Amino acid sequence: MLGVVPVGTRDPRWFAVDLDVSYTKGSLCLMVHFSVSDTVLASRQLVSGGWSFASSQQASIEATCLAAFALADEMPANAGASTQFLLKSQFADGCWPAFEGDSEGSWTTALSLCYLNGMTDFASAREKASHWLVEERGREAHWFWRWKFKTADRNVSFDPDKYGWPWISGSASWVIPTAFSVIALKQFTVCNRSELSEKRIRLGVDMLLDRACAGGGWNSGNSIVYGVPLPAHAEATAIALLALQDEERTSVIRASLGWLKQKSAAIESVESLAWCILCLFVYQEPVDHLKAGLATLVGDGRDIRNNATLATAILALRCGEMIHPFVVLR
Amino acid sequence: MNIDRRRFVGSAAGITATTGVAADWFWPKHSVSYQRPRSFVAILNATEYSEKVEALLMDGLRLFRLNLNGRRVLLKPNLVEDLPGPVNTNADLIGAAARCFLRLGAAKVVVGEGPGHQRDTELVVQAANLKPHLADRRIHFVDLNRDELARVKLKARYSGLGELWLPRTVLDSDFIVSMPKVKTHHWAGVTLSLKNMFGIVPGMKYGWPKNLLHWHGIHKCILDICATVPIHFVIADGITAMEGNGPLQGTARDLGKIVVADDPVAADATCARLMGLDPLRVQHLSDGGRFLGNLNANRIMMLGERVEPPARPFSVLPDFEYLIAPTR
Numbered sequence: 001m002l003g004v005v006p007v008g009t010r011d012p013r014w015f016a017v018d019l020d021v022s023y024t025k026g027s028l029c030l031m032v033h034f035s036v037s038d039t040v041l042a043s044r045q046l047v048s049g050g051w052s053f054a055s056s057q058q059a060s061i062e063a064t065c066l067a068a069f070a071l072a073d074e075m076p077a078n079a080g081a082s083t084q085f086l087l088k089s090q091f092a093d094g095c096w097p098a099f100e101g102d103s104e105g106s107w108t109t110a111l112s113l114c115y116l117n118g119m120t121d122f123a124s125a126r127e128k129a130s131h132w133l134v135e136e137r138g139r140e141a142h143w144f145w146r147w148k149f150k151t152a153d154r155n156v157s158f159d160p161d162k163y164g165w166p167w168i169s170g171s172a173s174w175v176i177p178t179a180f181s182v183i184a185l186k187q188f189t190v191c192n193r194s195e196l197s198e199k200r201i202r203l204g205v206d207m208l209l210d211r212a213c214a215g216g217g218w219n220s221g222n223s224i225v226y227g228v229p230l231p232a233h234a235e236a237t238a239i240a241l242l243a244l245q246d247e248e249r250t251s252v253i254r255a256s257l258g259w260l261k262q263k264s265a266a267i268e269s270v271e272s273l274a275w276c277i278l279c280l281f282v283y284q285e286p287v288d289h290l291k292a293g294l295a296t297l298v299g300d301g302r303d304i305r306n307n308a309t310l311a312t313a314i315l316a317l318r319c320g321e322m323i324h325p326f327v328v329l330r
Numbered sequence: 331m332n333i334d335r336r337r338f339v340g341s342a343a344g345i346t347a348t349t350g351v352a353a354d355w356f357w358p359k360h361s362v363s364y365q366r367p368r369s370f371v372a373i374l375n376a377t378e379y380s381e382k383v384e385a386l387l388m389d390g391l392r393l394f395r396l397n398l399n400g401r402r403v404l405l406k407p408n409l410v411e412d413l414p415g416p417v418n419t420n421a422d423l424i425g426a427a428a429r430c431f432l433r434l435g436a437a438k439v440v441v442g443e444g445p446g447h448q449r450d451t452e453l454v455v456q457a458a459n460l461k462p463h464l465a466d467r468r469i470h471f472v473d474l475n476r477d478e479l480a481r482v483k484l485k486a487r488y489s490g491l492g493e494l495w496l497p498r499t500v501l502d503s504d505f506i507v508s509m510p511k512v513k514t515h516h517w518a519g520v521t522l523s524l525k526n527m528f529g530i531v532p533g534m535k536y537g538w539p540k541n542l543l544h545w546h547g548i549h550k551c552i553l554d555i556c557a558t559v560p561i562h563f564v565i566a567d568g569i570t571a572m573e574g575n576g577p578l579q580g581t582a583r584d585l586g587k588i589v590v591a592d593d594p595v596a597a598d599a600t601c602a603r604l605m606g607l608d609p610l611r612v613q614h615l616s617d618g619g620r621f622l623g624n625l626n627a628n629r630i631m632m633l634g635e636r637v638e639p640p641a642r643p644f645s646v647l648p649d650f651e652y653l654i655a656p657t658r
Contacts, residue, residue: 052478053473053476053477053534054473054476054477054478056477056478056498057478058478058479060476060534062534098534098535099479099534099535101479101481102479102495102535106535107537139545155516155649166537166541167536167537167538167541168535168536168537168542170542170545171536171537171541171542171544171545172541172545174537174538174539174541176449176538177537219447220447220448220449220538220539221539221541225516225579226516226575226579226647228575228579230578230579231413233447233448233449233450234450234453235449235450236449267453268456269450269452269453269456270452271449271450271452271453272450272453306473306476308476309452
């Protein structure tokens with residue numbers, strides 16, 4: 001394991017782990033994985049301070065937020081550069097684009113706000129972002145489309161009165177952007193609640209509960225199309241449950257949690273498994289066996305080309321050692 | 331001169347209609363045409379997915395005398411979800427196609443896909459069992475949902491989108507091969523090589539699913555995307571196809587065919603006929619037949635087997651029963 005550390009690594013934690021003889025063999029291996037993955041992720045940071053998804057020079061806001069979260073404790077200089085990049089990337093109206101060069105606001109505004117919520121500074125940037133999120137809504141929020149979905153277009157079963165957030169302005173509400181927006185606003189309004197933000201959060205929560213699949217969990221949006229129930233997705237379910245972590249444990253939430261626990265045991269994909277761990281940890285479910293499986297899949301991180309996936313895996317493997325980036329304390 | 335209201339309304343309607351037709355004539359909705367005098371299509375018989383598929387496909391490809399020397403080939407399969415059943419283009423066929431194109435002289439073969447529903451692309455690649463085929467170092471996989479993007483002006487204006495951000499991997503390819511799974515589709519009627527190109531639209535910009543395209547009209551967006559990113563070749567997986575409530579919840583239908591073509595409209599028209607559907611009634615095929623390729627059977631040269639409609643047409647949802655071709 002020691003031979004895979006890049007020459008010239010500046011990660012001080014690596015050396016600390018190397019010298020720490022109190023760890024058992026298994027946990028030492030896990031620590032080694034963490035440290036090397038950190039270095040791999042840090043080495044892929046762009047000059048701008050952001051991260052692209054893979055090998056390009058085009059920074060993605062999603063990859064940047066997740067990587068900054070992952071390195072915040074261990075490599076604060078890298079995270080600091082990405083914070084500056086994020087602040088520069090914010091548009092005047094408070095939103096963020098999906099990637100560098102794009103000129104439209106997107107769902108990544110929620111993720112960026114989650115990241116900035118963990119800091120005491122940048123109140124103005126957070127304020128503008130929250131204002132944009134409160135105003136943003138899925139296209140079905142418009143009375144005409146609500147009327148159409150209620151009367152003329154019944155192939156997709158959902159309650160259009162309960163709308164959330166879109167991936168991109170001009171499209172309908174979907175589970176993942178709605179869940180991240182709910183988390184971001186819940187975090188932002190911990191000490192700062194207003195009637196408007198509470199109403200918007202409630203609408204988003206109601207939308208998530210309305211779109212849940214029959215057997216628990218969430219697909220990407222609707223749960224029934226042409227009368228046929230859609231299967232749940234692990235990632236969407238994990239993120240939706242994170243948004244509902246402080247809500248009353250209704251049957252929908254209990255069924256979804258049960259579905260995710262069962263599903264997570266068989267997942268062999270880094271991204272989905274990492275989100276399962278991040279979610280189940282918040283619900284105080286045992287995750288050690290999942291973390292061990294994830295550590296094996298991640299290896300030293302070099303084979304994971306998607307930086308957002310690698311960052312999410314690092315966050316999942318660190319659950320319990322750091323402040324959870326998506327925890328809601330209300 | 332007195333003009334009563336009825337005459338005025340009638341005249342106005344006539345002028346509007348004439349103007350519309352004239353505008354379409356003088357200012358067509360597409361600025362390109364990929365139609366050629368003749369298109370070539372081959373139907374290959376294959377009853378199962380096995381190692382024999384590669385030899386069969388190679389024989390089929392040789393009929394087209396493709397010049398691929400030094401070219402960068404992009405295979406665009408249809409990988410949508412980690413679901414059981416014939417949801418995704420079969421991995422054995424994708425792997426066989428990649429190896430065939432390398433043998434035909436391609437400098438590089440990339441398999442690229444941006445799944446429309448499932449954000450975890452690795453999960454879809456695992457479920458499709460594509461990983462063993464990617465072990466060949468000469469075959470690369472690119473997640474088109476998260477590739478570097480470039481803003482591209484669309485070469486048709488059916489959807490009104492004007493422009494789209496598209497993946498560099500797609501734009502830098504010399505030879506694009508659409509590899510659809512032959513399926514019915516609950517919004518578009520059918521999903522074949524043209525509809526398959528929705529998968530090049532990046533999720534990182536447009537989300538999962540690429541809902542903006544639905545709001546702007548599925549058929550219209552198909553036309554705009556395929557006008558902008560021309561498909562050079564088609565290998566359609568119809569060995570086990572899907573009927574009913576496709577593209578995810580339908581039922582398997584053994585068709586036993588691989589359709590290979592140098593024209594996406596001709597390929598899709600042939601697939602539709604094999605499904606017992608009338609291609610002229612599929613909106614994006616009917617419109618695409620004006621500029622994306624040949625729809626008319628007279629301009630489609632069959633290399634080998636002729637198109638035989640099935641004894642029983644593919645089942646479709648009630649909204650699409652009008653697609654079923656009249657029996658002779």
